[in-house]
Amino acid sequence: MQYNPVQTFLQEAEELLAGIEESALALDTGERSEETINQLFRAFHTIKGSGGMCGLDAVAGFTHHVESLLARVREGTIQVSPRLAELILQSRDHIKTLLGVEQGGDEAPAGSGEALIAAIDEFARAETAGGKNEVPSSQEPAENIPGAEVAWRIRFRPNPALLSCGGNPVALLNELRSLGSCEVTAHAEEVPALDAIQPDVCYFWWTVTLRTAASENAIRDVFIFVEDGANLEIEGLADETPREQTVETKAASLAIPAETVESIANAAPTAIRQKSVARESTVRVPSERLDHLVNLVGELVMTQSRLAQAASQNGGPEFTNPVQELERLVAELRDDVLGIRMLPIGTLFGRFRRLVHDLSAQLGKEVDLVTEGAETELDKSILDQLGEPLVHCLRNSLDHGIESPAERCQLGKPPRATIRLAAAHTGSHVVISIKDDGRGIDRAAVRNKAVEKQLIARDANMSDEEVLNLILLPGFSTARQVSNVSGRGVGMDVVKRAIDALRGSLSLASEDGKGASVSIALPLTLAIIDGLLVQVGDDRLIVPMAAVTENVELMRVERERKNGRNVIAVRGELVPYVDLRKTFELGGESPAIEKVVIVQHGGDRFGMVVDRVLGTHQTVIQSLGRFYRKIDVVSGATIMGDGRVALIVDIAAIVRFAARQCQPARQ
Amino acid sequence: MEISKDESGTVLKIQGSLDIGVAEELHKTLLESLDDRVRLMDLSAVDACDTAALQLLCAARKTVERQGNRLRFAGLSAAVADSCASLGLPVGELAAESEEESRAV
Numbered sequence: 001m002q003y004n005p006v007q008t009f010l011q012e013a014e015e016l017l018a019g020i021e022e023s024a025l026a027l028d029t030g031e032r033s034e035e036t037i038n039q040l041f042r043a044f045h046t047i048k049g050s051g052g053m054c055g056l057d058a059v060a061g062f063t064h065h066v067e068s069l070l071a072r073v074r075e076g077t078i079q080v081s082p083r084l085a086e087l088i089l090q091s092r093d094h095i096k097t098l099l100g101v102e103q104g105g106d107e108a109p110a111g112s113g114e115a116l117i118a119a120i121d122e123f124a125r126a127e128t129a130g131g132k133n134e135v136p137s138s139q140e141p142a143e144n145i146p147g148a149e150v151a152w153r154i155r156f157r158p159n160p161a162l163l164s165c166g167g168n169p170v171a172l173l174n175e176l177r178s179l180g181s182c183e184v185t186a187h188a189e190e191v192p193a194l195d196a197i198q199p200d201v202c203y204f205w206w207t208v209t210l211r212t213a214a215s216e217n218a219i220r221d222v223f224i225f226v227e228d229g230a231n232l233e234i235e236g237l238a239d240e241t242p243r244e245q246t247v248e249t250k251a252a253s254l255a256i257p258a259e260t261v262e263s264i265a266n267a268a269p270t271a272i273r274q275k276s277v278a279r280e281s282t283v284r285v286p287s288e289r290l291d292h293l294v295n296l297v298g299e300l301v302m303t304q305s306r307l308a309q310a311a312s313q314n315g316g317p318e319f320t321n322p323v324q325e326l327e328r329l330v331a332e333l334r335d336d337v338l339g340i341r342m343l344p345i346g347t348l349f350g351r352f353r354r355l356v357h358d359l360s361a362q363l364g365k366e367v368d369l370v371t372e373g374a375e376t377e378l379d380k381s382i383l384d385q386l387g388e389p390l391v392h393c394l395r396n397s398l399d400h401g402i403e404s405p406a407e408r409c410q411l412g413k414p415p416r417a418t419i420r421l422a423a424a425h426t427g428s429h430v431v432i433s434i435k436d437d438g439r440g441i442d443r444a445a446v447r448n449k450a451v452e453k454q455l456i457a458r459d460a461n462m463s464d465e466e467v468l469n470l471i472l473l474p475g476f477s478t479a480r481q482v483s484n485v486s487g488r489g490v491g492m493d494v495v496k497r498a499i500d501a502l503r504g505s506l507s508l509a510s511e512d513g514k515g516a517s518v519s520i521a522l523p524l525t526l527a528i529i530d531g532l533l534v535q536v537g538d539d540r541l542i543v544p545m546a547a548v549t550e551n552v553e554l555m556r557v558e559r560e561r562k563n564g565r566n567v568i569a570v571r572g573e574l575v576p577y578v579d580l581r582k583t584f585e586l587g588g589e590s591p592a593i594e595k596v597v598i599v600q601h602g603g604d605r606f607g608m609v610v611d612r613v614l615g616t617h618q619t620v621i622q623s624l625g626r627f628y629r630k631i632d633v634v635s636g637a638t639i640m641g642d643g644r645v646a647l648i649v650d651i652a653a654i655v656r657f658a659a660r661q662c663q664p665a666r667q
Numbered sequence: 668m669e670i671s672k673d674e675s676g677t678v679l680k681i682q683g684s685l686d687i688g689v690a691e692e693l694h695k696t697l698l699e700s701l702d703d704r705v706r707l708m709d710l711s712a713v714d715a716c717d718t719a720a721l722q723l724l725c726a727a728r729k730t731v732e733r734q735g736n737r738l739r740f741a742g743l744s745a746a747v748a749d750s751c752a753s754l755g756l757p758v759g760e761l762a763a764e765s766e767e768e769s770r771a772v
Binding site: 186 | 694698701723750
């Protein structure tokens with residue numbers, strides 16, 4: 001693959017923009033955090049610099065204005081305010097649009113950039129004029145008094161790849177020299193002999209004593225492009241720090257071992273602070289390559305099972321060991337490769353923070369989004385499809401669930417509402433819950449609506465839970481008027497369907513006046529699952545193992561005794577079952593003793609009658625292709641060891657299908 | 668870039684522009700030509716010298732020192748001297764020990 005600096009920049013910018021969004025939302029609370037402001041400044045600075053280098057002048061030009069604004073925030077001449085956060089968010093969006101143009105996206109609306117720049121300038125002017133009389137904030141007095149020179153000791157150990165990446169230490173050091181008087185010492189003791197040296201690796205490291213009026217941040221900014229993988233320590237020295245010490249270091253030149261330098265640094269009694277920047281090394285890989293890798297592993301798993309089958313049937317005993325070894329290796333490889341595709345769900349949560357911020361402003365509500373378990377990992381392909389349903393749930397909470405601040409005060413609740421978005425691992429599933437402290441789901445309203453829409457009979461006897469689940473039915477929406485936040489004609493049924501498609505399950509809970517919650521349980525991965533292989537007639541089917549609770553036997557006599565009612569007693573409890581032979585219209589006679597695979601679905605158990613249970617099977621899920629898109633009772637297919645195809649049963653869809661078949665009979 | 672040895676085999680003369688682009692080549696040539704007779708490196712005809720090249724010169728000095736001998740650099744060109752100064756490389760790392768030695772080249 002050809003190295004493309006623009007592509008790399010675009011990827012990097014994407015991450016930076018996500019970081020900017022997060023930091024800006026943190027600023028929104030009006031709290032001044034040096035760390036956050038620095039992060040913002042650096043992110044914009046990097047976008048400006050790298051963008052300029054890649055020839056994206058529009059991006060660099062625009063970013064320059066934001067950077068100048070932030071520079072003044074950092075100096076303390078402009079205070080942190082919600083308006084500032086708003087401007088940063090708008091700027092971030094504009095930069096995203098500009099970057100999108102590079103990737104073939106739509107052009108930014110004409111004049112939008114100029115308008116935003118004008119707004120930024122206007123804000124800066126107003127704030128600076130207003131804030132003039134204020135006493136500068138109390139932080140770091142020594143650094144902020146203009147003109148007062150402070151001595152700094154800088155230890156810079158570059159990333160070994162500095163030179164091969166086109167980094168130039170001379171330019172870097174000259175930039176430091178431009179800040180003030182500088183004593184630079186290069187340390188060459190780590191340069192190996194010729195037989196061990198790699199010509200493009202940087203072995204030198206530097207200590208610099210710099211006397212400057214510039215702040216630590218200004219010094220750090222010099223290193224902003226070479227920080228990755230580097231070790232940078234900047235410490236303030238007391239003004240009296242004898243200059244001779246530096247001279248001594250220099251005069252002694254190579255005779256000085258590293259420890260001495262270390263001890264001098266440690267001995268400086270008035271070191272103000274010390275911070276080293278070391279980052280983990282990571283590799284950027286386009287997700288298509290990972291998907292390809294997963295596909296390859298899938299094929300490998302299938303080939304391995306064919307090989308195992310062939311070896312057990314025709315192979316000699318000498319095949320047994322290698323085939324078992326191969327099975328172990330393939331399983332390990334599969335787990336690792338799937339592990340690479342796992343992403344923390346926090347990448348998704350970040351987006352929601354912005355959504356909640358924008359929507360609550362639009363609806364005139366005050367809402368905090370609290371997230372938990374952002375580090376919980378989920379397969380990338382699931383994460384990609386999870387965004388929409390979660391957005392819909394959040395919109396619902398914000399629009400229907402949460403009351404206006406005035407209403408909340410009347411009810412004795414704090415005016416700021418909280419939506420809690422949490423993710424956690426439970427066994428082979430990840431459970432995501434969205435919980436608000438709003439008015440809860442009005443069960444009476446739900447019931448009335450369902451009667452009105454003829455979804456249930458007027459006198460239907462339903463449990464609380466069943467009533468709640470009515471909102472998951474297609475076409476159900478209790479919003480009196482259609483707002484542009486939620487209630488766009490699609491309802492929770494879309495969410496339910498999306499979650500079903502991900503092989504997940506969804507449940508609702510609500511407490512009147514206290515709030516509602518939606519929990520979504522999702523499998524960890526979609527590519528390869530553990531399946532239970534079953535046989536009906538000549539056909540084989542796979543039931544996802546995660547749903548299977550047990551298998552029981554069903555005698556023909558027992559079936560006849562129940563008089564055609566499809567229920568079976570499992571340890572004293574009646575469990576309904578679906579006859580897969582009838583449902584799928586498969587031919588053949590059913591054996592005298594059938595098997596019922598009992599599965600868990602949405603809190604209920606139900607059985608599927610099959611001829612035989614063949615055992616567990618590592619199932620590589622293959623999609624059926626667009627010709628079979630309309631078949632919803634199977635979610636995919638897999639290729640067996642003997643080359644035959646087995647369909648994978650979609651449990652939720654089977655329940656729906658069976659219910660549809662029963663309905664005419666009931667009426 | 669060019670490296671040549673005088674008849675005595677003790678002086679190695681490097682000419683031309685030394686930068687990361689030729690670092691690989693410089694490394695190879697130094698490995699080949701730096702036998703245990705070389706004592707002096709003549710840098711008077713070096714037009715440019717970047718960080719990577721300076722590292723290689725330091726490595727050359729270390730290599731010779733490991734063999735128990737000393738390698739001296741003589742006739743530092745302005746380009747080499749400038750690079751050393753810019754990088755803050757101590758004079759002892761890369762310089763002629765004395766005037767006489769420079770003249771001896």
